[in-house]
Amino acid sequence: MQIRSRLVAVSFAVLLLLPTLDQVVGVSSWFRNTENRQLRRMPLLHFPHVRQFVIRFDRYYKENFGGRNALFYVYSRWKYNVLGQSPLPEKVVVGKNGWFYLGNSYNRVVDQHRGLVPLSDSAASLIADHLIRRQQELAQQGIKLYVLIAPDAETIYPEYLPDHLAQSKEPSRLDVLKQAIAKTTLPFIDIRDTLRAAKRDHAVYYQTDTHWNAYGTLVGCAALLNRIRQDQPTIPLIHVSDYTIQQRSGMSGDLTHMLTLQDNITEKVDYAIRPTTRLASRxxxxxxxxxxxFPSRRFSGSGSGRLLFIGDSFSNSMMQYLPAYFHESYFVRDGKLDAETVRAERPTILVLEIVERNISQLATF
Structure with missing residues (x-):
């Protein structure tokens, strides 16, 4: 009994010391954190604010203790492979047939699509009024404003959502905003129906990532350019048929990286898309x-006009196609309209792109 008790005590002490030893020695350092968030740094102690230091250190240690990433690696595989559930349901929702979706920690995106976070008519009117003021300010400088909404994956592929997270049959937040803007002259490009039609031929979104794939990007760019061309006939016409589309194996997306499942799960379908026309950019x-x-990026193309594109992460893949249709293009990752940038660039066309789940941010553009 004494030997057994001592073994238990020693084992317990070793378990208590393992996180600290691992943090010092780095035995499990090859397990990387993939949660897609900024971890807290070691706080500094400032007397006499000891209590504040203890609180901050507690938060820091919970995110950085030795072996944490290795433990989450094991837990994540057990939760997904054995129970078929998401290890981080607030970050990533596990859907059907290998589909993953963003969770509620990102602007309550799941609740938005379930109709639990409606956009009121008054809020939509405020957004529309704000955008009209921006449109008028830009028009005085000879700039045409276009607003492009990149749909959430939940909107284009709702059929793969878990049954308990089914979409609401009530008008969506985007529907309400679209109705408000329809009373104005603002070019508002809603490509939901276009993408739904396109997915009959090819996948338009990644199954393991938050973004549209190369084909979905091409479809979105075509819809945007064809709307711009109604006002700017000198912009070259774009057709999906202007590109060769070849299917290829895909990589794992950001959603599976958040769950440390990137080694086990990859995209079933991806595309290599190349232009067949003479239009080109660099x-x-x-x-x-x-x-x-993310740096701002400048392009020179064989088209006409000057484009200033302000967008989010969905705009990254759009740089593959859009610059060829303009003489000059400048892409900025931002959600704000910087007057100094507008004056410096002197664009003829300004496109604001924002993902559907963040449309409320248009009120401060």
Whole structure:
């Protein structure tokens, strides 16, 4: 009994010390954190604010203790492979047939599609009024404003959502905003129906990522350019048939990386898309920006007009196609309209792109 008790005590002490030892020695350092968020840094102790230090250190240690990533790696595989559930349901929703979706920690996107976070008519009117003021300000400078909404994957592929997260049959937040903007002259490009029609031929979104794939991007760019061309006939016409589309094996997306499942799950379908026309573009500059990890990028193309494109992460893949249809293009990752950038670039066309789940941010554009 004494030997057994001592073994238990020693084992318990070793288990208590393992996280600290691992943090110092780095035995499990090859397990990387993939949660797609900024982890807290070690706080500094400032006397006499000891209590605040203890609180901050507790938060820091919970995110950075030794072996945490290795433990989550094991837990994630057990939760997904054995129970068929998401290890982080608030971040990633596990759907049907290998589909993954963003969870509620991203602007309550799941609740939005379930109709639990409706957009009121008054809020939609405020957004519309704000965008009209922006449109008028830009028009005085000879700039045409276009607003493009990139749909959520839940909107285009609702059939693969879990049954308990079925979409609401009530008008969506985007429907309400679209009705408000329809009373104005603002070019508002809603490509939901276009993408739904296109998915009959090819997949338009990644199954393991938050974004549209190369084909979905091409369809979105075609819809945007064909709307711009109604006002700017000199912009070359774009057709999906102008490109060769070849299917290829895909990589794992950001959603599976968040769950550390990227080694086990990859995209079933991806595409290599190349133009068949003479239109071409080249990147001429990449400009770093303070406080933003993504640089602004400048392109020279064989089309006409000057494009200023302000968008989110959905705009990254759009750089593959759009610059060829303009003489000059400047892409900025931002959700704000910077007057100084507009004056410096002197665009003829300004496109604001935003993903569906963040349309409320249009009120501050």
């Amino acid at each position: 990147e001429t500059a990449s400009i770093p920006r303070e406080k933003i990890a």
